[in-house]
Amino acid sequence: MNVLNFVSDFFSDSAHWQGYDGIPTRLSEHLGYTLEALAFAAAIGLPVGLITGHYGRGGNALSLVATAARALPTFGLLVLMTMLIGFGMLPVMIPLVTLAVPPILITTYEAMRSVDPSPVDAARGMGMAETRILFQVELPAALPLILGGLRSAAIQIVSTATIAAYVSLGGLGRYIIDGLYQRDYEKVVGGASLTAGMALATLAVFWAITKVAVSPGVRRSA
Structure with a gap:
């Protein structure tokens, strides 16, 4: 039986659409x-990236931190946190947030540094406060790249959040883990297909957000 048959059988089975193990629940x-x-990742990465990018300091340190965070094995970190903390949401959130912070942090910093300095200098010459320059001049121009960093982080989280099933939590990873254990490859393929579909839906959501949040002039220049 090929993959398409597995997918068809998984989604056509009414048992997969109801109950605690149903597709809507997962x-x-x-x-x-x-x-x-x-x-959590945005709460960490956005403020640090905005402030360091605005003042143009700390870029090398951010690169080192981001490189170190990317080098950490997500599954290994999950196992370590579970051994140290125990089962629950916290040992799952730590590796997911660690995975998502670097693209948000680095992209936000680079987005702020890529803003044309002319309007920034003009705003300072007019006596605007640094916070107003940051949020009214730099941020609107940097928004497309910042959203790109958030999009990248979101897709990585969607794809990796299946690890929650390894520590007895739910999510789409439940189909993959349980299917492998039961040798139910229909369930494995169904869970993988749902995860891929959710990643594609995330791309569509951020495309719509960009259309709404970014001004047409900034979109064209970007």
Whole structure:
């Protein structure tokens, strides 16, 4: 039986659409993990990236931190955190946030540094405060790249949040882990297909956000 048959059988089985192990429930759990990890990562990466990018300092240190964070094995970190903390959401959130912070942090910093200095200098010459320059001049121009960093982080989280199933949590990884254990490859392929579909949906969501949040002039120049 080929992959397409596995996919067809998985989605046509009504048992996969109801109950605690149903597709709506697992999608909701996976979405919850993704949004929570993305919120934590954005709360860390965006302020640091905005401030360091605005003042143009700390770029080398940020690169070192981001490189070190990317080098950490996500699954290994999950196992380590589970051994140290125990089961629950926290040992899952730590590796997911660690994975998502570097693209947000580095992209935000580079986005701020890439803003044309002419309007920034003009704003300073007019006596605007640094916070107003940051949020009213630099941020709107840097927004497309910043959203690109958030999009990259979100897709990485969506793809990696399946690890939650390894520590007895839910999400789409439940299909993959349980399917491998039961040798139910229909379930494995179905879980992988749902994860890929959710990643594509994330791309579409950020495309729509960019259309709404970024001004047409900035989009054209970007």
